[in-house]
């Protein structure tokens with residue numbers, strides 16, 4: 001029997017699904033010893049720090065992750081950071097293969113004037129702030145304004161807009177970070193504008209997310225019915241409408257046709273609106289948009305503009321990967337061919353491989369395909385014990401699976417009396433102290 005040692009860097013969905021694929025590929029001839037390395041003291045990646053707190057069902061995939069983590073041959077090393085505690089080169093030398101599953105955590109920039117004014121931030125900072133990510137505790141979120149603008153027409157923009165537009169009591173029974181919940185309870189925001197630069201037929205939302213909007217109990221949602229009908233005509237004119245586009249447009253029409261309940265809280269969708277400038281005297285005061293039209297299937301500016309007065313702008317226009325020394329990057333992701341990093345024993349999966357696209361389940365098939373290549377490439381195994389000794393020599397306190405289970409149980413227990421799924425720790429010291 002041959003034992004191969006594999007290091008997976010990043011404990012998010014793509015990393016766990018890579019581990020699962022390796023576990024499934026084991027046979028009497030070869031087995032895998034998997035060390036998963038994660039910079040945070042906690043695993044689960046975006047399932048913990050990305051998924052919106054009012055979508056608890058999506059988080060149930062963590063049960064699958066825990067099954068993978070408690071299978072034979074799997075070790076968790078949380079609180080270990082690449083480039084700080086250990087280098088990629090060291091991992092490449094110690095392991096038969098290294099899998100990079102570090103995602104994309106940096107928000108893309110709009111590159112428009114005023115983007116850096118106080119009151120303008122990226123969803124890449126706002127989302128981990130409300131999800132209790134320890135590195136985002138101090139993000140300055142000022143909700144002391146009546147109107148907010150969210151830029152982007154994808155599911156992250158939708159999550160952000162919903163979090164701002166919900167009646168905060170609706171979040172009391174969720175695992176929203178307490179600091180965020182306190183701020184949201186004090187929020188003056190009542191109108192949230194979601195702005196997409198192309199037409200409704202090009203929006204990146206998915207229809208289940210759109211279909212839940214009319215069910216919001218304390219928030220009205222407004223979409224211009226005429227804009228949707230025109231978008232449907234445009235989509236039909238191009239031939240057969242793709243199923244997901246049809247489903248999205250139907251869902252948007254249902255929103256447009258639903259009656260206003262005269263709530264003070266509201267979400268407004270604006271399409272064909274490109275942000276040109278964020279203006280304000282020392283802080284965000286308004287966003288200037290260029291109005292577009294669709295001509296011969298192309299989105300082009302009309303030359304006209306409109307302005308939304310607001311005190312907060314959150315851009316949710318995609319992410320790019322943060323660079324790791326020893327890897328090359330292109331278009332915000334690790335340079336790779338089908339997940340292989342040329343000339344190394346390194347592979348890449350998830351958003352770090354293909355960019356920020358797809359839902360959590362997309363990572364399962366993606367990681368499985370890459371792990372097939374990894375297994376094909378394996379040669380004679382290296383003689384190595386993995387990183388444990390090196391970490392202890394360097395005085396790095398890592399969070400093992402058992403330690404994480406203690407953190408997890410403590411969070412769940414803390415939530416019980418409050419009717420929440422958990423109360424997340426935010427400070428690293430608190431988590432590391434639960435030895």
Ligand code: NAP
Nearest residue numbers: 152153154155156157197198204316317318356357358359
């Ligand atoms: P996304 O789906 O790619 O949407 C990004 C949006 O930003 C698009 O509407 C894009 O417009 C727009 N955009 C890009 N650059 C822009 C610019 N310079 N100015 C104005 N708008 C710009 O990305 P995402 O929302 O970050 O989501 C990432 C992935 O996670 C997606 O696959 C998403 O479905 C998934 N996700 C899923 C859930 C869920 O299942 N509930 C929740 C959150 C995220 P163009 O199309 O015109 O480029």
